[in-house]
Amino acid sequence: MTRSTLALPLSLLLLAAPAAAQDDCVACHEQVTPGIVGDWRTSRHHEEDVSCADCHGDGHTRADDVAAVETVTAETCGLCHGDRYDQFSRGKHAFSWASMQAMPTTHWKPMELIDGMKGCGGCHKLGLKDQVEIERLKEEGSVFGHASCDACHTRHTFSVAEAREPEACATCHMGFDHPQWEMWSTSKHGVRHRLKRDGVLPASAAAPTCQTCHMPNGDHEVRTAWGFLAVRTDGLGPYPGEDEQWWADRVTILQALGVLDPQGQPTERLQVVQAADVARFSAEDWDRERAKKLAVCSECHSENFARAELEKGDRMIRETDHLMAEAVRIVAGLYQDGILEQPENYAYPFPDLLTFHDAPTPIEQRLFTMHLKHRMRAFQGVFHANPDYALWYGWNELVQDLTEIRHLAEEMRRAKGGD
Numbered sequence: 001m002t003r004s005t006l007a008l009p010l011s012l013l014l015l016a017a018p019a020a021a022q023d024d025c026v027a028c029h030e031q032v033t034p035g036i037v038g039d040w041r042t043s044r045h046h047e048e049d050v051s052c053a054d055c056h057g058d059g060h061t062r063a064d065d066v067a068a069v070e071t072v073t074a075e076t077c078g079l080c081h082g083d084r085y086d087q088f089s090r091g092k093h094a095f096s097w098a099s100m101q102a103m104p105t106t107h108w109k110p111m112e113l114i115d116g117m118k119g120c121g122g123c124h125k126l127g128l129k130d131q132v133e134i135e136r137l138k139e140e141g142s143v144f145g146h147a148s149c150d151a152c153h154t155r156h157t158f159s160v161a162e163a164r165e166p167e168a169c170a171t172c173h174m175g176f177d178h179p180q181w182e183m184w185s186t187s188k189h190g191v192r193h194r195l196k197r198d199g200v201l202p203a204s205a206a207a208p209t210c211q212t213c214h215m216p217n218g219d220h221e222v223r224t225a226w227g228f229l230a231v232r233t234d235g236l237g238p239y240p241g242e243d244e245q246w247w248a249d250r251v252t253i254l255q256a257l258g259v260l261d262p263q264g265q266p267t268e269r270l271q272v273v274q275a276a277d278v279a280r281f282s283a284e285d286w287d288r289e290r291a292k293k294l295a296v297c298s299e300c301h302s303e304n305f306a307r308a309e310l311e312k313g314d315r316m317i318r319e320t321d322h323l324m325a326e327a328v329r330i331v332a333g334l335y336q337d338g339i340l341e342q343p344e345n346y347a348y349p350f351p352d353l354l355t356f357h358d359a360p361t362p363i364e365q366r367l368f369t370m371h372l373k374h375r376m377r378a379f380q381g382v383f384h385a386n387p388d389y390a391l392w393y394g395w396n397e398l399v400q401d402l403t404e405i406r407h408l409a410e411e412m413r414r415a416k417g418g419d
Contacts, residue, residue, distance in 0.1 A: 097127025249325035
């Protein structure tokens with residue numbers, strides 16, 4: 001089937017899977033994988049007579065030809081759910097596989113964690129992959145988990161109700177650098193949702209979930225104004241209206257992300273970061289995403305209140321950038337003065353925040369943790385209305401990081417006979 005079949009009524013699509021063939025699938029898989037059959041029987045797909053072959057093809061008929069099963073991808077789902085597929089393909093979730101593969105240190109880790117999908121890949125598998133990539137994964141032993149939609153609408157119920165609940169987000173948005181679940185669930189938004197679900201608050205009470213804010217009206221184009229890295233530019237210049245210090249700090253961070261070289265010129269990695277959609281590189285793009293979020297917040301709050309609260313998050317990024325930039329400059333100075341040996345894989349004598357998973361020294365590891373863990377918790381805590389995360393797990397940890405980096409640098413210089 002191709003995308004052109006979207007124009008056909010579902011009843012014509014189902015002609016590809018005769019009832020007898022479907023009965024054969026069910027009869028066998030009730031013995032081999034009864035859980036899958038049970039889930040499918042409770043699904044909307046079953047109600048609408050969507051058969052196994054509609055998604056998996058009809059090539060597999062025996063126990064010894066399992067390889068003939070067609071791999072289900074987001075495009076497979078798009079044959080019937082075209083609008084949702086188009087929305088999803090424009091959002092950041094669709095780029096999650098590409099963004100993981102773009103991380104330089106990703107390829108140094110055990111296959112099981114990445115392509116085997118038991119670590120980073122277990123969440124980033126949500127991203128779109130082409131058939132060449134899927135075949136490569138299969139050859140390397142990663143046979144399952146190549147779809148995208150089933151990360152939220154889990155197999156084989158593919159429940160819309162499940163995907164609408166905030167718990168559907170918790171598997172990936174929890175923990176080290178993605179603790180949005182903890183932030184939301186202990187914020188006033190999350191507490192009101194729990195009380196509403198428990199019947200303490202009435203059903204009419206406003207209690208926004210992840211989906212309320214990030215997927216309004218079921219829109220699958222999940223994006224934020226700042227993007228995952230929380231950096232923005234207007235082209236390669238300051239965002240309109242920004243102060244000079246914030247832009248200077250952000251240039252330092254962009255250099256440490258490897259998208260600008262130490263002289264401030266764009267590098268090849270800039271294109272990779274842009275393709276992965278983890279930052280905003282035009283004022284128009286940032287403004288468009290902010291306007292969408294402001295409209296969502298204004299459904300419960302006054303627009304003035306919503307705008308002021310979102311701007312607090314912006315200012316928190318500014319404050320964290322100032323601490324972060326100082327730390328980057330300290331470590332960069334150690335490279336440039338020969339105090340700290342530049343790793344062979346670094347393009348410049350400058351910290352590379354995208355390779356710091358495997359940084360060889362404590363001061364470099366501290367800088368990585370400062371960036372990917374504490375900086376993100378500080379500003380994400382503000383945007384998720386969680387003061388505890390913004391202060392204790394974010395800002396205070398950033399200050400401690402910078403203090404330790406200062407002292408480690410001083411000790412390293414003294415040990416080298418520097419000043």
